[in-house]
Ligand code: HEC
Ligand code: HEC
Ligand code: HEC
Ligand code: HEC
Ligand code: HEC
Ligand code: HEC
Ligand code: HEC
């Protein structure tokens with residue numbers, strides 16, 4: 052933001068007579084800062100040395116509240132709130148707040164109806180839903196009028212990405228811009244996204260680290276100009292892309308976007324992957340990022356290989372596994388009624404939610420180990436040696452016939468009823484590979 056824009060904000064604030072005033076080192080904020088410098092010297096220094104501290108954006112500019120706000124309380128003569136929501140930040144950063152609230156991140160707190168949440172509540176219990184799920188996704192921040200800061204202890208601290216705030220806004224900007232430095236350099240680093248994007252069901256951080264991109268980042272971090280004001284890929288830096296580079300940051304054609312879904316064509320989260328709305332345009336946005344460092348045929352080649360991997364997972368494993376599991380459930384064959392109370396519930400779940408996601412995400416972001424060893428290898432082992440035996444154990448004629456037919460007649464599966472010698476011959480001659488040709492026929 053330049054000085055002119057800053058002045059504009061101050062004038063607008065005065066004209067609108069909003070409940071906050073741009074304090075610019077003014078008296079009230081000085082009082083807050085001086086006392087908190089004694090009480091919490093670390094907090095004070097984080098703020099003082101930040102872009103905000105340097106530009107005179109003070110404590111009250113963010114914490115100031117109107118008396119009618121449900122989380123407002125009187126503190127040292129001022130009406131303040133502890134929470135600073137996207138709506139509060141949006142008073143000065145409208146574009147970032149709008150994009151954030153429109154993005155998929157903003158819906159992350161709406162997980163209560165999901166199977167993940169069901170599992171957490173039955174298999175785990177309430178404390179893990181709070182300290183686990185909600186710490187990444189964000190929970191509903193509840194008001195406790197008796198609490199010193201009006202925030203119920205079981206719902207705050209929380210800086211989950213889709214936090215549901217008492218003012219109706221969604222998200223927490225400090226999920227990526229840690230307080231009180233609120234630095235963009237920190238947000239540009241992969242470690243920042245890695246708080247949430249890691250682990251057995253969405254190992255983006257680990258995939259990135261094993262990719263050529265992560266390796267190049269580790270080697271060249273110091274020359275990446277993470278502290279630059281302008282950070283256009285290929286212009287201000289060129290050694291490696293970070294998560295932010297590909298999903299958020301500026302290119303020569305695109306501005307920074309806080310809508311992390313704007314460059315994604317598939318959703319790899321559900322049991323069977325689907326294209327997103329308007330996926331060609333979104334794919335074009337991502338390819339524009341790649342083309343800052345790579346040439347067109349190389350980028351298209353990557354998507355050709357990636358699409359085939361998604362189709363392989365969808366067609367060979369996800370669709371039949373889903374059909375088998377659904378048949379058992381529809382027929383009421385599972386011995387216990389509650390989901391996750393039967394072993395096959397967990398087998399099917401791990402097949403798509405853990406193993407299948409890993410394979411797809413590995414292929415999306417150039418992580419070969421996640422694509423195969425932590426990916427399709429695990430999917431195949433689960434499918435052939437856990438899920439299918441469990442399904443057969445129900446001894447239902449229709450289910451058994453479906454599985455027999457699949458393993459005998461589907462050219463992707465009938466290897467299981469053949470011998471190694473002829474299979475190896477088919478691999479040497481390329482005949483087995485031909486079976487998978489159709490997966491590469493997808494449109495670019
Ligand atoms: C009263 C206006 C105001 C409010 C409220 C405000 N900011 Fe800022 N913000 C600024 C100004 C001014 C700058 C400095 C711009 C510059 O240096 O170009 C800034 C800079 C930033 C930067 C860039 C920092 C860097 O490393 O260069 C980030 C990120 C940021 N703000 C996030 C936030 C978040 C998150 C909130 C809410 C928790 C917030 N801001 C609330 C005015 C505000
Ligand atoms: C004279 C010292 C003093 C002054 C002045 C002061 N504070 Fe505080 N503040 C504290 C102390 C001590 C606490 C701990 C909670 C309590 O006992 O009220 C606190 C708590 C807070 C909290 C809540 C923390 C929580 O746990 O939720 C916020 C936010 C805060 N202060 C911001 C401000 C702002 C903004 C101002 C300026 C209007 C300010 N403070 C002025 C001493 C001070
Ligand atoms: C750019 C906006 C911004 C400014 C300026 C700011 N804060 Fe905060 N502050 C936040 C955010 C965001 C949180 C996290 C609250 C939440 O979960 O929404 C926070 C949390 C706090 C907390 C409670 C959390 C903790 O770690 O103890 C205190 C106390 C606090 N701020 C005091 C201050 C004081 C004192 C100042 C001035 C020196 C200040 N803040 C300036 C945005 C701001
Ligand atoms: C370490 C942080 C983290 C924890 C803990 C976590 N999640 Fe997630 N969750 C994520 C991320 C990141 C994604 C998105 C992955 C992607 O898009 O590839 C996600 C995706 C989801 C989805 C899929 C959303 C969709 O639209 O398809 C649901 C539902 C979900 N999580 C619920 C939960 C529940 C319930 C818990 C607790 C049992 C939980 N998560 C624990 C980070 C976490
Ligand atoms: C998913 C992580 C993430 C979240 C959540 C997030 N930001 Fe950012 N933000 C970033 C990244 C990454 C950058 C740096 C982009 C760049 O310049 O490459 C950034 C940059 C900024 C900047 C500097 C913009 C500029 O053009 O210099 C501001 C201001 C900002 N964010 C405000 C906010 C506000 C306000 C919120 C909440 C409404 C928010 N951010 C939420 C990741 C995030
Ligand atoms: C505090 C946790 C958290 C952080 C930090 C975080 N994310 Fe996310 N992200 C999530 C969750 C949870 C979801 C799934 C949202 C849902 O279930 O609605 C998600 C979804 C996404 C998606 C999928 C969007 C879509 O439209 O399908 C992308 C891409 C993404 N995040 C990128 C990033 C990047 C890049 C960063 C760092 C700059 C980042 N995230 C930081 C938790 C986080
Ligand atoms: C070289 C660019 C690049 C980098 C670096 C990168 N990604 Fe991605 N990411 C992609 C591509 C390409 C896709 C697949 C897009 C599509 O389906 O069209 C993707 C997909 C995703 C998805 C969507 C997964 C889903 O479930 O649908 C998430 C979430 C994500 N990335 C997060 C991250 C995080 C977090 C990091 C850093 C640890 C990261 N990405 C690093 C390019 C990148």
Ligand code: HEC
Pocket residue numbers: 263264267284285288289290291292296297337338340341342343344345350353354417
């Ligand atoms: C900031 C520059 C930059 C951006 C942006 C970028 N890459 Fe890369 N990419 C690299 C570098 C550097 C390497 C490592 C080259 C090497 O090791 O020889 C690499 C390696 C790769 C590789 C591995 C090639 C191999 O031989 O193993 C693939 C595939 C790839 N990039 C695809 C992409 C795609 C797809 C995108 C966009 C989604 C993208 N890259 C964005 C710089 C970038």
